[in-house]
Amino acid sequence: MKEPLGTTGLILNEPLLWEKGKKGRCGYSLPRRDVEPCPLDQELTGEGPDFPDLSEVDVVRHYTRLSQWNFGVDTGMYPLGSCTMKYSPKTNERQASLLGFTGAHPLLPARLCQGALKMMFEFEQYLTEITGMDATTLQPAAGAHGELCGMLLIHAFHKKKGSQRSKIIVPDTAHGTNPASAALCGYRPVPVRSNEQGILSAEAVAEVMDEDTAGIMVTNPNTLGLFEEDIQEIAEIVHSKGGLVYCDGANVNAVMGIVQMGKIGIDVMQLNLHKTFSTPHGGGGPGSGPVCVKNEFEPFLPVPRVVEENGRYILSENYPESVGKVAAFHGSFGVMIKAYSYICSMGPKNLKKASQLAVLNANYIKERLKGTLHLAYDRPCMHECVFSDKDQLAHKVKTLDMAKRLMDYGFHPPTVYFPLVVHGAIMVEPTETESKEDIDQFIEALKAIVKEAGEDPDLLHDAPKSCKVKRLDEVAAARKPCLAG
């Protein structure tokens, strides 16, 4: 193996914000006071928050040091399954930071915000085309928020039909947020197991689908990285009982330009712009979760909607059947600009190529590692593949130990212990932006770790050794929570 990626460098300690600074310092240039003081009644005023006083240098060093304790896609490979940690192009950041966008008030009269409305209008059309659906709302602020919005649409649809239903089918290979999103709309999730091939069988769906079931929430490609091959038959079964098919589109990165969900029986789906469309994950957000729908659901979409009238764009509230609003304003506009820019930069051919290469990278990893780690489902995968720790348990080495050891080798670990259908799951999603050399290095690292597991398991038990901190006591953190200093 070449020289390993992981090494150690000088990392500085840094106290908590309020453990530094001195009263009277300020890291902010106070604007000139050009009006007379006009004090408020003392009954109304407080003492002001107990914030530390810091200089600009104090603040800059604080956050620069903290940033160095973090690992991002810009640092190295981050193969977190189901999270699509692809490279976030820098030009997208530039576009989103243009003053005309960052400075815009969300309630400006339409004539004063044509650029934003045009972008949103076109962006909706692009997403509608990519998914093969008929209409899109950009308002949901994250993937799970999109799921909730989708469930609200389904709820509104059944309500209008005059027959509200109480259940919804959620397979074991669906995203973790799905049952909670459905429950928020009062639906009771009915679990269905995937078959021995890791996908949902039409028979299993037929068994539970009835006329009290609102529909099914299927993640496609699913969280095992497999395409739901029977999706059309499943959609027919659900539709025949008056149910609807919701697709969690978090994994659309595998099928852009290859499958249009709207053409294979999906009624409603959400996209995760921070996954498929390259917007940065920001340490856990902000995201954006547009919802794409077939014609029958368009009247229910959140308002206001961007409408074109003679080449001008307006915001229309004129949708009496709309579910209302899921966010105060228009959703994560700043995130939309980045995703829109990404689509413009890529064009139709490169979007398809991105999906092909994402699938190539995942299959390559699967083939090269399947003799090293236990492969849960040995069949062609989409954008991710799922291994487990089955073969290492004899050495008392678990998935978590291998994940932590990967850090010492300079990689962010894959998603672990998810999906739940695979015991000790290790879910690897390389994405298309990783080169063959980087992937080879990742494969070599995992091979070396598996070898260590057999020869010197404590290397893994004690990992990581090169990070700022060693393994953290999560049990103590939950037992005696300390959530503020």
Added chain:
Amino acid sequence: MLYLPHTNEDISSMLEVVGVDNLDDLFSTVPEDCRLNGDLNLPEQLSEWELNDHMEALSHSMAVSPEYKVFMGAGSYEHFIPASISYLLGRSEFVTSYTPYQPEMSQGTLQAIYEYQTLAVRLLGMEVATASHYDGATALAESLLMAIRVTRRSKVAISGLIHPLYRRVVQTYFEPTGYEVVELDYLNHGVTDIAGLDEMDDLAAVAIQSPNFFGCIENLQAIGEKVREKEALFIVSFTEALAYGLLKNPGSQGADIVCGEGQSLGIPRSFGGPALGMLASRKKYMRSLPGRLIGQTKDLDGKRGFVLTLATREQHIRREKATSNICTNNSLCALAAAMYMASVGGTGIRELASLNHDKAEYLKSELKKAGFKIRFDSPTFNEFVVEFHKGFEATYRRLLEKKIVAGLSLAPYYPELANHYLLCVTETRSREDMDALVSSLVP
């Protein structure tokens, strides 16, 4: 393509390892009739330079400072953001990481958000705060649902002076649940009328916004006492977080849950999003909180460190019984807010908040002098309602031509308030700007 690193040689050698002939064959598990024939109907790709031109053209059509003087707040506020924050926030170790599932590799995000939680607690006078939500409106909806879980009651009362768009989000969230939302009317001096509470029983929560949508400061202490008599939870909502740099915080006035919008704390308006939903509560309700929480702990060597905690409330463990469906929060926005609170500091935030208040008072008094009516006489922070003459719309349009946005018309939200406008003044509006507004208003 610059983001796709594969050479043709890479592709052939990888295909060989996989054992298929070409890229299309990778999709053998996708049934033939599920596949798209032909290409997506999207515009051809743009070069980086073409994209710059395209986006700049879109951006230039937007009415923003300094070209336009926008006297509009209503849940989205123009405040100065120090360059240091934009630079620090652009550090890619923060920007390109994800939810800190692997704490040893994410201590930067974890400590920073723990600090955010702490500063939020101190700003709002509460005991625990979440790691952030999508926006102020969803934070309110989640708070109300939380109160329903805590009290096991199914009815909530919310002030009609909570931001109208927040109330619509609440209605949307509540529509399929069967829970009831009752709205409280407002009094002639621009604050919530809580007399209606007398006839209501079995309330899970009462939610009040302060400063309210009209900019008026509510008497939270008195309302809180009334809410406690009803044995309901007292939720305080806000849209202008900076107000608590000067005003008594909600915690000191009896709030059980505080939720609102933190955009004012160093986050650009960005046409309304991404924003920062803030949510804080008393410690006793900690385990009912929705969303992510970060806690302090120790590593194997006893060193201080931070982790995501109380995950048993969350959907990946509790599935449909989770306290919410939230997975993504708005972490980078929370980080911006923490940087902002740290930069402005305890001394600075009070001065800055006072300046906002004093500037708004200046405009108020100049408008009064010019003969306009300030509709509500309750004390305000940096927003207030002006009653203009009949047919003011034409004047409003005339001012737009002069690149002045004279506030927000209230009629679409409160039909009884025709010709009433909500005006906002922050530290970004100079005395000259305000004088120019007043003189333009006088025909």
